[in-house]
Amino acid sequence: MNKYKLKLFNGVSIVGAGLAGCEAALQIAKRNIPVRIYEMKPKKFTEAHKSPEFSELVCSNSLKSDSPEKAAGILKNEMLSLGSIVLESALKHRVPAGGALGVDRKEFSKYITNKIKEDRFIEVVNEEFTTIPFDIDKPLIISSGPLTSNALSSSIEKFFGVKSLAFYDSISPIILYDSLDKKHFFRASRYDESEGDYINCPLNEEEYKNFISELIKSEKTEFHSFEKIKYFEGCLPIEIMAARGEDTLRFGPMKPVGLINPKTGERPYAVIQLRKENKSESMWNIVGFQTKMKINEQKRVFKLIPAFKNIEFLRFGSIHRNTYLNSPGKLYNTLQTKKNKNIFFSGQLTGVEGYTESSAMGIVAGINAVRVFRNLEPIQFPLTTAIGTLLDYISKEDKKDLQPMNINLGLFNIEKPKKNIASIVSGSKVEISNIIQTIK
Ligand SMILES: Cc1cc2nc3c(=O)[nH]c(=O)nc-3n(C[C@H](O)[C@H](O)[C@H](O)COP(=O)(O)OP(=O)(O)OC[C@H]3O[C@@H](n4cnc5c(N)ncnc54)[C@H](O)[C@@H]3O)c2cc1C
Helix, strand or coil: CCCHHHHHHEEEEEEECHHHHHHHHHHHHCCCCCEEEEECCCCCCCCCCCCCCCCCCCCEEEEEEECCHHHHHHHHHHHHHHHHHHHHHHHEECCCEEEEEECHHHHHHHHHHHHHHHCEEEEEEECCCCCCCCCCCCCCCCCCCCCCHHHHHHHHHHHHHCCCEEEEEHHHHHHHHHCCCCCEECCCCCCCCCCCEEEEEEEEEECCCCHHHHHHHHHHEEEEEEHHCCCHHHHHHHHHHHHHCCEEEEEECCCCCCCEECCCCCCEEEEEEEEEEECCCCCCHHHHHHCCCCCCHHHHHHHCCCHCCCEEEEEECCEEEEEEEECCCEEECCCCCCCCCEEECCCHHHHHHCCHHHHHHHHHHHHHHHHHHHHCCCCCCCCCCCHHHHHHHHHCCCCCCCCCCCCCCHHHCCCCCCCCHHHHHHHHHHHHHHHHHHHH
16 A cells, blocks of 8 residues: 555545444545555455455354344434445345344345446555555545454554554443343442442342353353464453352352342342443343353343343443554544544444444545535534434443443433333434535
C-alpha cells in the first residue's frame, strides 16, 4: 500500500472487504462517490478466512433472530431500511434455521462480492494495508476485523497509543434482570452490611456440587488452531477452574466470604455474583464467569442455579481471539476517531460483537464518510435506535475496559425493556425514517 497514492485519492478509502467494509463501500458508491477498498485476500489470509470472496462468514452461518420483537430483529429492520447489502444477501440466500436467519454462506458471499466488483464507483486493491496516514484529509474507514493483520495492528497502536488494542476476548455472560428468580437472590456487597451493589445468587452444598459436575461434563467449543492461547491465571474459563478441583470455584469467583444471606442469616455454601452493566440495571454480568461452554450447554448448565431457572441471556460467555479498540473515548458515536475526524473505525474492531452488529457499523461508517466527504455534519444515531445504543456503548467514556457487545434490549436503557417492546420498535422506526430523510 502506497501511502502517497492513498493521500491523492479523491474518494473514500476502506480497509477490509469483510461485512463492515462491504456495507460501507456500497453506502458510499450508491451516492456516486468513488471508493477504493484495500483487501489483502487472496494474497494473504487471516487465520480464519479461507475464501477469496468478500463478506466471508468465518464461523457459524447464522445472523441470529430476525423476529421484529427481539433486539436483533429491531437492529435488522433498521439496517434493512438503510439499505443493508448483508441483509439483502442473507434474505436471498436464507436456509431454514428455526427462528434464526441462517444463510448459505457461499451464495451469500458470492452475491455481495459481485455487487462490489460490478459497481463502477468501487475499485478493489488486493493489498495488505499496513500504515495509517495519520494526517489524511479524505475519509478512510478501517474495517479490517477481529483478525486484523499484525502490521496494521501495530500502526493502530501507534495511532492511538500503546495498549489501545485488545487481542483476546474473555467474555462472561450477561443476563436480563427481569428473568432472574427474585426469591433466590439477595443484594449485598462483600463485607458490607447495607444493601450493596451486587446481586448474589446463593447455592447450597448439593446445588454447588451438582453445578460443578455438570460444568465439567459440559460440551465446550474447540479453539481454532491459531487460538492455542495461554490463559491468564486471572481470567481462566470456569470449566478449567472446576476441573482443577471441586472447591476451586468456591475459593475463586464463587466464594461466599463476607456475604450473609438476609433470608437465612447465614453465609451461603457458594455464591454467584452479578455486577450491573447499565445504569437502569436491566443488564447484569456474571462476575468472573468467562466460559468456552457451547451456547446450548450454557443455557442448560446455568439453569441449575436456583435464581437462573428462567434465565434469559443477553450475551453468552466466550473466549476467542478478537482484536478491538479496548478502551472507550477513542471514537465519537459517529465512528470518527477523536484524533482525526477523517479516519473512521468500523465493524468488529470498534468493540461490537457479531456479524449483524459489525455490518451495522459498516453502514454507519459509510453514511458518515459520505457526510464528511461532502462537508456535512455526520449523523448521530439517537439512543432510541438499536444502532444508536451500540454506538453509545462503544463510544461512552464511562468504562475502564470495553467488553465487546451484542445488540440486546438492555442497551436501550429503558426500564423493563421487554414490556416496552412496542414503544422501542416504534421509536426505532420513526428515528430511522428521519435519518433516511436527512441522508438521501
Ligand atoms: C474466529 C472467529 C469466529 C467468529 N464467529 C462468529 C459467529 O459465529 N457469529 C457471529 O455473529 N460473529 C462471529 N465472529 C465475530 C464477527 O462477527 C466476525 O468476525 C465478523 O466477520 C466481523 O466483521 P468485520 O467486517 O468487522 O471483519 P471481517 O468480516 O473479518 O472482515 C475483515 C476483512 O479485512 C481483511 N483484512 C484484515 N487485515 C487487513 C489488512 N491489513 N489489509 C487489508 N485487508 C485486511 C480480512 O481479510 C477480511 O476480509 C467471529 C470472529 C472470529 C475471529
